[in-house]
Amino acid sequence: MNISDSSKLAVSSIKVFVNKGATPNKPTVKALSDKDTYVTGQSQADMKISIKNSAKKVIGSGNTDSKGNFKVKISKQKAGTKLSVTATDLAKRESKAAAVTVLDKTAPDAPKVNEVSDKATTVTGKAEIGSTVTVKHSNKNIGTAKADSKGNFSIKISKKKAGSALYVSAKDKAGNTGIAAKVTVKDKTAPGTPKVNEVNDKATKVTGKAEIGSTVTVKHSNKNIGTAKADGKGNFSIKISKKKAGSALYVSAKDKAGNTGKAAKVTVKKSK
Missing domain, CATH: 2.60.40.10 (Immunoglobulins)
Structure with missing residues (x-):
């Protein structure tokens, strides 16, 4: 840059150095579940926060506050979905992405249980694929098995009296246990000969x-x-x-x- 005075008696040269500055730090992101509609965490002040899916599409954005906190609204995501979170400063410099995997916090539905009679030695039905299905009687675990790739399960039990109440629940791989299905044991045993x-x-x-x-x-x-x-x-x-x-x-x-x-x-x- 050249600066000349009106009298042109002197000419001075001034060099201006532009400081590139540091790239923003990678944001710190709090755990995110399949029930959440906000991504929250910490970055630096005056940053634009972008949430992207695995296809690099932005699914939510927002700004940090004066302390660097952010809370960005998104639609609910499926458990296992991978998201990336970046911070961009006013000079359009973008941080490295923080990777976030959506946690499973949704319990399985109550299993669908087939009729159980007082002659039955198995409890069968359908539950969430891969879930662990448990049968309880009088608050005691009387049988457990895994639902197969189609959701079918078959659990061995000892015969129970007609009218007995059984409770059948499913627990997924993330440890979420759903509401139990109540099954009343049916009377299928004929009376003895008078x-x-x-x-x-x-x-x-x-x-x-x-x-x-x-x-x-x-x-x-x-x-x-x-x-x-x-x-x-x-x-x-x-x-x-x-x-x-x-x-x-x-x-x-x-x-x-x-x-x-x-x-x-x-x-x-x-x-x-």
Whole structure:
């Protein structure tokens, strides 16, 4: 740069050196999860912060405050997504990128569990792929297995009584455990064969013992000739019309779940 005065008596030369300055430091970024909508962290004051995805596309930008803090809004990202965060100063100098991998903080959905009966020795269903599925009964872990590449699982258990409550939950690889699915064990076990007292050709009732609360039925020649419920001790008494000696009666019990057991065959005796 040359400077001359109006009298042109003297000419001075001044050299101006432009200081390039330092490139901004790489930002420090706080952990980011798949539930977050802001990227936060620390840089230097008066910086422009840019968030880029793996395709180098800017998905969010903002400025640091006077202390270098930043909070940049973004849309939620999938767990495992890799983002880069840079700081650019007023001279358009951009820092090295800070790499951020989105953490998995979303718990798996409750598993879909197939019916479990009191005869079952496995609990099956579908859950998040690769998750660890656990079955609990009375707050105790009674079985665990991993869901396969299609989400299917099969867990061995010991047989449980009808009406028992099982709780089935899934935990993903990141350690997030979802809400448990409650499964009530179904009654698929038929009642035992009733114990029937002797019936003779003068009898007008059939008595005996069967499963408590079951419905006991007497059949003759494939026709229902009487029905009653077994009481709190399992006793039953069923009115019938008199039958000839030698007649065959079939007495069976059906439980509340609709399971019918094997019938007891009773031959009508000749009265003395």
